Amino acid sequence: MSARENILARIAQARSPGAPVDVDEVIHRHPRGPIPPLEKNLLQRFGEQATRLASDAADAATMGEVPNLVAAYLRARHLPMQAICWPALAALDWRAAGIEAQVRAARGEDMVGITGAFAGIAETGTLMLLSGPQTPATVSLLPETHIAIVEKTRIVATMEDAWDRLRAEYVTPPRAVNFVSGPSRTADVEQTVTLGAHGPYRVLIIVVGDGQARPT
Amino acid sequence: MRVGLFVTCLVDLIRPSIGFAALRLLRAAGCEAVVPVTQTCCGQPGYNSGDRTAAKALARKVLKEFDGCDYVVVPSGSCGGMIRVHYPALFADEPEMRETVQRVAKRTYELTDFLTNVAKLETPPGHYSGSLTYHDSCSGLRELGVQAQPRALLAKLPGVKLAEMRESATCCGFGGTFSVKFGDISARMANNKCEHIARTGAGAIVAGDLGCLLNIEGRLRRRGDLQTRVLHIAEVLAGKDGVCK
Amino acid sequence: MQVAAMHFKRKAAENLGNEKLQRALEKLQTKFVDGRAAAIAELPNFEDIRDAAAEIRERAISNLDRYLLRFEREATARGAVVHWAETAEDVNRIVAEIAAKHGVQRIVKSKSMVSEECGLNDALEARGLSVLETDLGEYILQLAHEPPSHIVAPVVHKTKEDIADLFEDKHHRPRTTQIAELCREAREILRPGFLAADMGISGANFIIAETGSVLIVTNEGNGRLSTTLPRVHVAVTGIEKVVPTLEDVSTLLRLLPRSATGQSITNYVSVLTGTKGGDDADGAEHFHIILLDNGRSRLLGTELQPILRCIRCGACMNHCPVYQNIGGHAYGWVYPGPMGSVLTPSFVGLANALDLPNASTFCGQCAVVCPVKIPLPDLMRDLRNRQVERHLRPWQERAALRVWSWLAQRPALYALGARIAARLLRLFAGGKKRLRHLPGASGWTNERDIPAPAGRTFRDLYRSGRHT
Numbered sequence: 001m002s003a004r005e006n007i008l009a010r011i012a013q014a015r016s017p018g019a020p021v022d023v024d025e026v027i028h029r030h031p032r033g034p035i036p037p038l039e040k041n042l043l044q045r046f047g048e049q050a051t052r053l054a055s056d057a058a059d060a061a062t063m064g065e066v067p068n069l070v071a072a073y074l075r076a077r078h079l080p081m082q083a084i085c086w087p088a089l090a091a092l093d094w095r096a097a098g099i100e101a102q103v104r105a106a107r108g109e110d111m112v113g114i115t116g117a118f119a120g121i122a123e124t125g126t127l128m129l130l131s132g133p134q135t136p137a138t139v140s141l142l143p144e145t146h147i148a149i150v151e152k153t154r155i156v157a158t159m160e161d162a163w164d165r166l167r168a169e170y171v172t173p174p175r176a177v178n179f180v181s182g183p184s185r186t187a188d189v190e191q192t193v194t195l196g197a198h199g200p201y202r203v204l205i206i207v208v209g210d211g212q213a214r215p216t
Numbered sequence: 217m218r219v220g221l222f223v224t225c226l227v228d229l230i231r232p233s234i235g236f237a238a239l240r241l242l243r244a245a246g247c248e249a250v251v252p253v254t255q256t257c258c259g260q261p262g263y264n265s266g267d268r269t270a271a272k273a274l275a276r277k278v279l280k281e282f283d284g285c286d287y288v289v290v291p292s293g294s295c296g297g298m299i300r301v302h303y304p305a306l307f308a309d310e311p312e313m314r315e316t317v318q319r320v321a322k323r324t325y326e327l328t329d330f331l332t333n334v335a336k337l338e339t340p341p342g343h344y345s346g347s348l349t350y351h352d353s354c355s356g357l358r359e360l361g362v363q364a365q366p367r368a369l370l371a372k373l374p375g376v377k378l379a380e381m382r383e384s385a386t387c388c389g390f391g392g393t394f395s396v397k398f399g400d401i402s403a404r405m406a407n408n409k410c411e412h413i414a415r416t417g418a419g420a421i422v423a424g425d426l427g428c429l430l431n432i433e434g435r436l437r438r439r440g441d442l443q444t445r446v447l448h449i450a451e452v453l454a455g456k457d458g459v460c461k
Numbered sequence: 462m463q464v465a466a467m468h469f470k471r472k473a474a475e476n477l478g479n480e481k482l483q484r485a486l487e488k489l490q491t492k493f494v495d496g497r498a499a500a501i502a503e504l505p506n507f508e509d510i511r512d513a514a515a516e517i518r519e520r521a522i523s524n525l526d527r528y529l530l531r532f533e534r535e536a537t538a539r540g541a542v543v544h545w546a547e548t549a550e551d552v553n554r555i556v557a558e559i560a561a562k563h564g565v566q567r568i569v570k571s572k573s574m575v576s577e578e579c580g581l582n583d584a585l586e587a588r589g590l591s592v593l594e595t596d597l598g599e600y601i602l603q604l605a606h607e608p609p610s611h612i613v614a615p616v617v618h619k620t621k622e623d624i625a626d627l628f629e630d631k632h633h634r635p636r637t638t639q640i641a642e643l644c645r646e647a648r649e650i651l652r653p654g655f656l657a658a659d660m661g662i663s664g665a666n667f668i669i670a671e672t673g674s675v676l677i678v679t680n681e682g683n684g685r686l687s688t689t690l691p692r693v694h695v696a697v698t699g700i701e702k703v704v705p706t707l708e709d710v711s712t713l714l715r716l717l718p719r720s721a722t723g724q725s726i727t728n729y730v731s732v733l734t735g736t737k738g739g740d741d742a743d744g745a746e747h748f749h750i751i752l753l754d755n756g757r758s759r760l761l762g763t764e765l766q767p768i769l770r771c772i773r774c775g776a777c778m779n780h781c782p783v784y785q786n787i788g789g790h791a792y793g794w795v796y797p798g799p800m801g802s803v804l805t806p807s808f809v810g811l812a813n814a815l816d817l818p819n820a821s822t823f824c825g826q827c828a829v830v831c832p833v834k835i836p837l838p839d840l841m842r843d844l845r846n847r848q849v850e851r852h853l854r855p856w857q858e859r860a861a862l863r864v865w866s867w868l869a870q871r872p873a874l875y876a877l878g879a880r881i882a883a884r885l886l887r888l889f890a891g892g893k894k895r896l897r898h899l900p901g902a903s904g905w906t907n908e909r910d911i912p913a914p915a916g917r918t919f920r921d922l923y924r925s926g927r928h929t
Contacts, residue, residue, distance in 0.1 A: 194644045277870055400477055
């Protein structure tokens with residue numbers, strides 16, 4: 001008997017008598033657990049939580065404003081004006097803002113990565129990024145600075161809401177769903193939180209659409 | 217209310233004044249307090265050491281001795297928890313015992329819980345003046361929900377100044393046989409507790425379990441602290457200045 | 462990992478006397494205990510979520526085979542290869558075979574306690590493969606040749622000076638004790654490793670039956686890097702980690718980071734499903750998932766089954782006053798603290814870890830903080846029961862308990878025994894209020910006095926007329 005058969009046999013033998021669960025039914029229904037109460041203003045919650053987790057937050061009324069916002073952010077921190085970005089963002093006028101933007105996956109030495117986001121989760125100030133041909137995961141991971149552009153209409157309350165969105169737009173999940181909540185960090189040295197471990201040192205989230213991403 | 221007092225083996229053997237203080241409190245609360253005189257031990261040492269047979273033998277005896285009482289009151293969260301919470305588990309494999317065990321367990325209360333929530337003692341007969349700090353014994357706190365009750369009773373004594381210590385709910389390290397089997401760890405935990413007590417500057421440490429008190433007192437004295445008084449809450453509530461003759 | 466649980470008492474004693482460790486352990490209070498309390502306070506319906514989390518885990522474990530089969534089906538449909546391993550050796554063999562099959566030489570690892578169980582790194586290195594730990598704490602341990610002392614914060618026992626010394630020795634760079642600089646240094650040293658690796662090995666915080674996904678939580682980003690850059694990804698996990706749906710995982714994720722580190726969410730939560738598709742921009746071309754038993758299935762249907770709910774948050778050990786004072790290495794294996802006191806004897810044999818379930822006062826704080834309501838003290842008591850049933854306790858212990866029980870059933874003899882004992886204790890006390898020594902009780906009297914008994918017992922006084 002194979003290991004698989006042995007293990008499954010031991011499990012089946014140990015199961016207490018009673019009606020077996022209908023796995024398909026449970027999964028088809030996928031009931032939610034208790035959700036903590038959240039305030040109505042999701043944008044405000046999103047901005048507050050993201051800031052709390054050390055992301056920088058900004059908002060833009062339209063996509064057209066984004067390149068100048070990014071340029072100002074980079075200049076203020078004396079960061080290089082070179083970035084890699086996702087194909088969907090290539091059409092923005094980076095050059096006019098003084099930024100040299102290349103459309104490709106990240107390499108070890110890239111310093112700034114600009115991505116979109118599938119959704120933003122207000123409960124925890126989290127970005128949800130999906131991998132795919134047009135959305136290389138390395139762009140949000142290898143560079144020291146990650147800039148994420150998320151549309152206001154894609155900010156949802158909870159991770160459960162985000163799963164529902166995913167199910168509506170995808171048959172099965174893409175290879176990687178990454179929830180990102182701020183700059184990378186570690187607390188392994190004397191339990192002291194230090195920002196910037198193996199991933200980005202800083203994250204700028206730009207919420208696009210008329211409305212506030214920042215807490216007032 | 218016919219209240220049976222289960223004094224616990226430690227109180228019986230080492231500090232009977234706690235038992236008399238408990239009696240005084242029960243009578244002050246208007247109860248008919250009885251003491252089944254054949255009582256000895258609740259069976260917890262065997263139960264926690266893995267010897268269910270030994271534990272059951274003593275549990276059966278306790279159940280027989282106290283079944284006739286309306287309430288069973290215990291000046292200990294540890295033994296109180298044993299009867300109220302663990303006797304049902306101990307006899308889970310004996311369905312014929314179920315009724316008796318449930319009946320007695322349901323009527324079993326830790327002393328301060330009983331005085332506060334059942335007997336509703338308005339005025340403790342004791343007189344105490346001075347500062348004290350309170351240690352929350354683990355079983356009382358986590359098995360029986362004893363936390364507000366002792367403080368509510370202490371608040372009824374005008375002379376008491378309660379100074380809460382940090383980590384009042386952290387285990388003192390007694391744990392029954394643990395205190396001897398893992399003596400160095402136990403002593404370290406006791407020492408941590410003594411540090412927290414010392415930092416309050418209180419004149420006395422008070423708790424609801426004699427096991428904790430013996431452990432804490434043992435470490436206090438070895439540390440050279442001969443001043444801090446070590447009192448059971450019953451003694452504070454019932455005696456003159458914590459002394460219950 | 463080598464089992465050293467039988468040396469618990471000696472190591473605990475050493476650790477109690479280790480000043481540096483004691484100072485390091487103080488951080489548990491502020492960072493983990495206070496952190497958790499603050500994070501939990503933000504959830505008004507925390508106890509409801511906790512009930513739901515316990516139910517989710519119990520539901521999965523009660524139907525483990527069905528959910529595992531569904532997981533296997535979904536994962537395989539997406540191009541992953543699912544392997545089943547009964548023992549640690551099986552895992553090591555399977556990983557080595559995968560490495561050989563794909564021509565792997567350099568491996569990066571994201572933290573995995575299951576891989577510690579298996580001694581995977583050593584097994585792979587023995588076969589000439591290079592394995593680089595990338596979680597900062599695990600990397601430090603790899604340099605120091607030490608095992609982890611905590612399941613979430615593996616180097617909680619080290620000070621920044623320790624780490625500075627280690628880095629200076631191994632990296633040959635100027636020594637720094639600035640925490641930010643130490644982290645930057647580790648980043649720079651490890652980055653090339655990610656880029657050059659052929660294979661990434663990770664654990665799994667959960668595996669999701671609905672989608673055949675492996676879920677990993679990290680803060681550093683090493684989990685994402687290890688599972689995105691190399692062309693082969695191997696995830697090793699215990700069979701008990703399966704969770705039915707995406708919604709279930711969201712419930713559990715509300716509690717895992719809060720219970721572990723006081724965070725509302727870990728920096729990165731990665732849900733990985735299948736292999737890199739034809740036109741995917743990045744990701745592993747080959748995804749292998751190894752499901753390990755190693756004694757877990759044998760706990761099903763026993764009173765110890767609830768331990769399988771464990772989501773490896775570490776809250777129990779953070780709040781355990783015994784762990785807080787002795788640290789994790791004393792427990793002598795992969796899993797320390799209360800959950801380790803149940804898992805270690807269950808996995809490595811009761812007789813090899815006799816002290817672990819006994820080194821507890823049953824204060825109950827672990828059960829209070831466990832996000833999935835595992836009744837840890839009850840499970841430790843069950844293990845004590847088993848030790849007695851299998852005659853693994855010292856005969857003196859059994860005899861003492863039996864004598865006590867025998868006497869206590871006989872009130873008259875008990876009273877006589879009490880009188881004798883009181884007299885003996887008065888003798889030993891020499892008239893003083895305390896004893897400093899008592900034969901057979903040196904565990905107590907080494908560092909504590911014994912308050913002398915009052916003299917007469919309560920029963921005796923009561924019967925002779927005392928009523929107040």
